[in-house]
Amino acid sequence: MSGRAAGIDDSLQAQATPVPGLWPGFWATLRRDLLLAFRHRGEMANPILFFLMVITMVPLGISPEKAVLAMLAPGMLWVVALLATLLSLDGLFRSDFEDGTLEQLLIAPQPLYFQVLAKVLVHWLTSGLPLTLMAPLLGVMLSLPEGGYGVLVLSLLLGTASLSLIGSIGAALTVALRKGGLLLSLIILPLYVPVLIFGASAVTSVVEGFPASGQLAILGAFLATSIVLAPLAAAGALRISVNG
Amino acid sequence: MGWQWFHRLGSPRWFYEKSSAWIPWLAVLSIALLLWGSVWGLAFAPTDFKQGNSYRIIYIHVPAAFLSLAGYYVMAISGAIGLIWKMKLADMVMKSAAVIGAVLTFVSLVTGAVWGKPTWGTWWVWDARITSMLVLFFLYLGVIALQEAYQQQDTANKASAILALVGMVNIPIIYKSVDWWYTLHQPATIKFTSESTIHPSMLYPLLVMVIAFYLFYALALLLRTRSEILYRERKTRWVQELAEAGKGSH
Amino acid sequence: MLQFESLSELWNMAGHGPYVWACYLITAIAIVYLLVSPLRRRRQLFEQLRRQARIEAAGQSDARRPDF
Numbered sequence: 037m038s039g040r041a042a043g044i045d046d047s048l049q050a051q052a053t054p055v056p057g058l059w060p061g062f063w064a065t066l067r068r069d070l071l072l073a074f075r076h077r078g079e080m081a082n083p084i085l086f087f088l089m090v091i092t093m094v095p096l097g098i099s100p101e102k103a104v105l106a107m108l109a110p111g112m113l114w115v116v117a118l119l120a121t122l123l124s125l126d127g128l129f130r131s132d133f134e135d136g137t138l139e140q141l142l143i144a145p146q147p148l149y150f151q152v153l154a155k156v157l158v159h160w161l162t163s164g165l166p167l168t169l170m171a172p173l174l175g176v177m178l179s180l181p182e183g184g185y186g187v188l189v190l191s192l193l194l195g196t197a198s199l200s201l202i203g204s205i206g207a208a209l210t211v212a213l214r215k216g217g218l219l220l221s222l223i224i225l226p227l228y229v230p231v232l233i234f235g236a237s238a239v240t241s242v243v244e245g246f247p248a249s250g251q252l253a254i255l256g257a258f259l260a261t262s263i264v265l266a267p268l269a270a271a272g273a274l275r276i277s278v279n280g
Numbered sequence: 281m282g283w284q285w286f287h288r289l290g291s292p293r294w295f296y297e298k299s300s301a302w303i304p305w306l307a308v309l310s311i312a313l314l315l316w317g318s319v320w321g322l323a324f325a326p327t328d329f330k331q332g333n334s335y336r337i338i339y340i341h342v343p344a345a346f347l348s349l350a351g352y353y354v355m356a357i358s359g360a361i362g363l364i365w366k367m368k369l370a371d372m373v374m375k376s377a378a379v380i381g382a383v384l385t386f387v388s389l390v391t392g393a394v395w396g397k398p399t400w401g402t403w404w405v406w407d408a409r410i411t412s413m414l415v416l417f418f419l420y421l422g423v424i425a426l427q428e429a430y431q432q433q434d435t436a437n438k439a440s441a442i443l444a445l446v447g448m449v450n451i452p453i454i455y456k457s458v459d460w461w462y463t464l465h466q467p468a469t470i471k472f473t474s475e476s477t478i479h480p481s482m483l484y485p486l487l488v489m490v491i492a493f494y495l496f497y498a499l500a501l502l503l504r505t506r507s508e509i510l511y512r513e514r515k516t517r518w519v520q521e522l523a524e525a526g527k528g529s530h
Numbered sequence: 531m532l533q534f535e536s537l538s539e540l541w542n543m544a545g546h547g548p549y550v551w552a553c554y555l556i557t558a559i560a561i562v563y564l565l566v567s568p569l570r571r572r573r574q575l576f577e578q579l580r581r582q583a584r585i586e587a588a589g590q591s592d593a594r595r596p597d598f
Contacts, residue, residue, distance in 0.1 A: 045406075083428075121429075154376055177426075204442075205442070205446055209426060209439050209442060209443060210429070212430075212435070213429050213430070215429075219425055219426065219429055222421065222425055223422035223423075223425065223426055224422075225418065226415050226418040226419045226422060226447075226450075226454070227405050227419075227446065227447070227450050229415055229454050229457060229458065230450075230453050230454055230456075230457035233457045233458070233460070233461045234457065237464065245386065258453075266451065269442060269445070269446050272442055273439065273442050276435060276438040276439055276442065277435070277439070315563070318554065321542070322531055322550070322554070323532055323533060323534060323540055324533060325533070326533065327533055327544075332543075332544055332545075332546055333543035333544055333546040333547070333550060334543075334546040334549055334550060336543070336546075336550050337549065337550055337553045340553060340554065341553070342555045344557070348580070357545045380564055383560050383563065383564055384560070386560070387556060387560045390553070390556055391553040391556065391557065394549050394552055394553050394556075395549065395553070397549055398545075398546050398549050403581050496561065496564075499565070500564040500565065500568075501565075503565065503568040503569065504564075504567075504568045506568065506572070507569070507572045507575070508568075509569035510572055510576075511571070511575055512574055514575060514579060519579070520579055520583065522576070523575070523576040523577075523579035523580050524579075524580065524583065
């Protein structure tokens with residue numbers, strides 16, 4: 037509730053003063069969304085709990101043997117982190133769509149690209165980043181070999197950011213649909229394939245004693261590309277979803 | 281003056297009436313080539329000394345795989361044309377291309393799997409090509425699902441066009457990644473016989489089949505787009521008159 | 531040059547027959563589906579439009595009848 041009040045506050049300020057520029061707009065959206073996320077801490081914890089619980093299922097479903105788990109760990113951690121990111125994506129634009137904030141963003145003088153970027157950044161800060169920080173702990177539970185932890189964190193850091201960005205396109209395309217959640221997963225998962233391949237492979241190759249710099253560089257390239265392109269596509273998709 | 285045809289394409293009715301004349305030609309030509317290529321490939325092409333007769337499946341597998349990829353570009357580009365120039369016809373082509381592409385991708389997946397059984401001894405191998413084909417199939421299904429999810433036709437068109445374009449940008453990346461992933465995990469024993477080593481007498485029927493599949497694709501796309509035109513224009517006078525005239529062919 | 535001596539050999543293809551013929555059958559089904567489904571849809575649409583036109587025509591003649 038008070039989060040919405042903060043939003044109105046901002047728009048009142050916008051009316052009083054001459055049109056705020058690009059960065060003030062970016063920061064306003066960022067601050068507002070962070071505040072909203074912080075007020076709904078419980079929701080924020082859900083993907084992380086999901087991550088933890090699914091990883092717990094792995095030894096129960098396969099085998100508690102150390103060697104088996106160590107072999108599966110890099111891929112498992114990556115796959116589950118990917119699913120956890122997907123879980124929280126549906127909410128990326130949903131509440132803004134329902135309370136009309138999204139329409140305000142669309143007609144705001146600041147380019148939509150940066151507004152989307154701010155929202156995606158908040159999504160990553162509240163889902164991708166905690167998942168990344170949580171990953172080493174789960175790595176221990178899956179007996180990930182010693183050398184893998186640094187690269188696990190680094191690869192997830194780069195990778196989950198790309199996942200949030202790519203996912204924002206799907207979230208924007210399905211925001212107007214009542215049952216968009218499952219559809220969102222269907223349309224986005226195939227696009228996650230490259231990130232998953234290089235992310236999991238980075239960890240595996242470090243565990244096997246090879247350098248992972250190549251994979252990390254490619255993950256970085258994915259991130260750079262998706263920063264440039266994904267918000268553009270998401271912004272276009274948002275205009276379609278809202279205006280029809 | 282030279283662009284008049286392009287503007288006319290904006291009128292689905294014009295296209296519907298114009299394209300009636302093409303259908304018999306396309307139908308006869310593509311079906312004849314399909315039959316010719318199949319008979320040639322099944323009975324007359326020499327038997328491969330390594331794979332035996334199972335290789336005859338490539339005469340449908342390879343053309344289907346070509347078209348599933350080409351079909352995605354057809355879909356995405358017509359989606360883009362629909363988005364940029366707001367051309368109704370392009371939207372209808374896009375929707376039709378999605379279904380046809382998904383069916384052809386499915387065909388190439390199934391024939392690939394069936395081919396694997398006598399060749400590799402298993403129905404499914406996580407081979408680079410089959411895996412990327414599977415991802416392509418998912419991409420098609422996503423576009424179709426999004427198209428179906430929207431009640432409003434216009435929103436459905438635009439949304440699925442954006443998804444198709446995003447997919448088109450991603451396809452080369454996905455293919456390269458899966459290729460790279462495969463070289464990393466490639467078991468030494470399993471390897472495709474590269475197509476360049478195929479003997480010419482085996483290659484000619486394949487060429488016939490590729491051309492036949494392209495023609496068939498054009499025919500199927502045309503038929504599907506035309507039925508979509510009729511459906512979307514069902515409230516207009518000219519479609520109702522067509523319905524009254526009834527039994528008119530095509 | 532014909533590769534098979536008899537029809538049964540063509541059918542059998544030295545053991546690979548079931549795989550090869552299954553593939554061609556599946557493809558044939560897909561091709562027939564892609565050709566027939568738009569034509570069927572058109573026929574159904576036309577039938578529906580004709581039915582609608584009849585109902586509307588009947589409705590108009592109904593409207594001309596005096597009320598009781």
